[in-house]
Amino acid sequence: MKSKFIVGLAIASIAAVSVAQAPQTMPETNKSTEQIMVVLDASGSMWGRVDGRTKISVVRDAYADLMKTWDEADVESGLILYGHRRKGDCSDIELISRPGQxxxxxxxxxxxxxxxxxxxPIGASVRQAAEELKYTEQKATVILLSDGIETCGVDPCQLGRDLEALGVDFTTHVIGFDLGGEATEQLQCLARNTGGRFLQARNTSDLKEAFEQVADISRPLSLQGLVAETGEAAPGMMWTITRKDGVIVVEQRTETSTLSMAELADGQLPDGDYTVTGRAKNYSGSTNFTLPTEKPVIYVRLFPDVPYTRLRVEGDILSGDEFTVAWEGIGGPEDIISIVPRGADWGQAISTVRVRTGNPVSLKAPPNAGEYDLLYLNSDVELNRIDERMPVTVLESLYALNAAGAIQAGQSFTVNWRGPALEGDMIAIGPRTSGRDDYFSMTWIESDGPVSLTAPDMPGDYELRYYGDGYVVQFVQPVRVQ
Known part of the structure; x- marks a missing residue:
């Protein structure tokens, strides 16, 4: 069975040629070339209306979208038009461009x-397209779009048989736009006799979908690198394709985001399972694929390469206390350092700090001693990638301050505490400033049991403080007054 890549279009006679070949920037050598000619119908019937628009205006838009899609896939195309210059003239067929011209x-x-x-003149236009593509010498495909029946005496059905018999690998795919019964039979037969597809379009959305199908079947399988963060095409790529057994079968560079399988230096890959890896500057990614495949494009999502990142803690980490972390990493404005339970993801962070605040940074330790992880989170463009995970142990702190229940504004409340309880040590509640003497109420520590404080009159965020060593704040615990 022949391998088909292109679809024939006829709309009142326009023909275009398109060649899927290696971009000029691709490495040279032995590239197979697919020739595509688009034939567009521009006969008088194209002034008919569909969905309130003239058919020719709908075709203009669909053709422009097709060209855009082919540009992105490095497909070259040619164009033949008919019926666009003179009334009543079956010779009004014009080659606008050969593929790539x-x-x-x-x-x-x-x-x-x-x-x-x-x-x-459908038949004469398709025959001219085939001859321009040298269909008797090489693979050739025509895409015909037409909205009507042949009016110049050629039998499209017989033409299909003739071209198929003489061609090396000739195919016509046909899009029939708002066709009647006899015209449908003619164009279906033309496509069928050349091994092509017939796509029926009754309205604007049908035509758009038909052109999208044309775009897919007319371009050879290709690999495309996309930057995962933005969805945009990557810059120049280095491609590596390996077999299932790990043997490298392709190493090839492109200056665009796309590698066409028809452009491989050593020809097409045999059927089987493969892994493709793509690299672009400091981005890389890989995916698995199997040949043969019906997909026109295999996308490789590219992520920033993980940079060298390291975290270093200065001194012990004590429960509920501030500790210092020095870091080496990208240092992006949204990057953060956090502490999480051992093995947990960044979404379970107990406390976090953005690296833009400095180096080193201060982080609040969990209130309970135990095993935890420090994470460096690369948050550039919401990437949220963990670039470093450092196991740490949180030790029981010398200090602890915990209110026994809710703290009500203006009311007395009880504080459970832990500390050295040296002479002159005290516990107080004040604003969140870790200030020395801006507390609202305080009490001296005179026994091992809980102490009582009076809450501020206004609800809000405050802090409990443990003072020692000559009236110096040793420990702070944020609290909420209700």
Missing amino acids: TDSHSLGRTVAKLNPKGKT
Whole structure:
């Protein structure tokens, strides 16, 4: 069975050629070339209306979208038009461009200016497209879009048999736009006799979908690198393809984001399982794929390469206390350092600090002693990638302050505490400033049991403080007054 890549279009006679070949920036050598010619119908019937618009205006938009898609896939195309210059003239067939001769923007401008006038010489237009593609010497595909029946005496069904018999590997795919019964039979037969597909479009959305299918089947399988954070095409890529057994079968560089399987230096890959890895600057990614596949594109999502990152704690980490972390990493404005339970993800952070605040940074230890992890989280463009995980042990602190129940504004409350209880030590409640003497109420520590304080009159966020060593704040515990 023949391998088919292109679809024939006829809309009142426009023909375009498209070649899937290696971009100029690709490494040279033995590239197979797929030729595509688009034939567009610009006969008088294209002034008919569908969904409140003229058919030719709908075709203009669909063709422009097709050119954009092919540009992204490095597909070159040619164009033949018919019925666009003279009324009643079956010879009104014009080769606008062979594949690769004219850029897609120029072809799009030509189609945008079409003024349908004449007859519908479908057969002669498709035959000319085949001859321009040298269909008797090499693989060739025509995409025909037409909205009507052949009006110049050629039997499209017999033409399909003739071209198939003489061609090396010739295919016509047909899009029938708002066709009647006899025209549908003609164009279905043309596609069928060349091993192509017939796509019926009754309205604007049908035509758009048909062109999308044309775009997919007309381009060879390709690999494309996409930056995962933005979805945009990556810059120049280095591709490595390995077999299931780990043997490298392809190493190839492209200056675009795409590698066409038809452009491999050593030809097509045999059927089987593969892994492809793509690299672009400091981005990389990989995915598995199996050949054969019906997918026109295999996407490789690229992520920033993990940089060298290291965390270092200065001194012991005591429960509920502040401790210092020195870091080495990207240092992005959204990067953070956090402490989490051992083995937990960053979403379970007990406390966090952004690295933009300095180096080293201060972090609040968990209130309970135990095993934890320090994480460096690369949050650039919401990446949220853990670049470093450092196990740490939180030791029981010398100090602890915990209110026994809710703290009500203006009311007395009880504080359970732990500390050295030296002469002159005291416990107080004040604003969240860790200030020396801006407390609201205080009490001297005179026994091992709980102490009582009076809460501020206004609800809000405050802190409990343990003073010692000559009236110096030794420990702070944030609290909420209700």
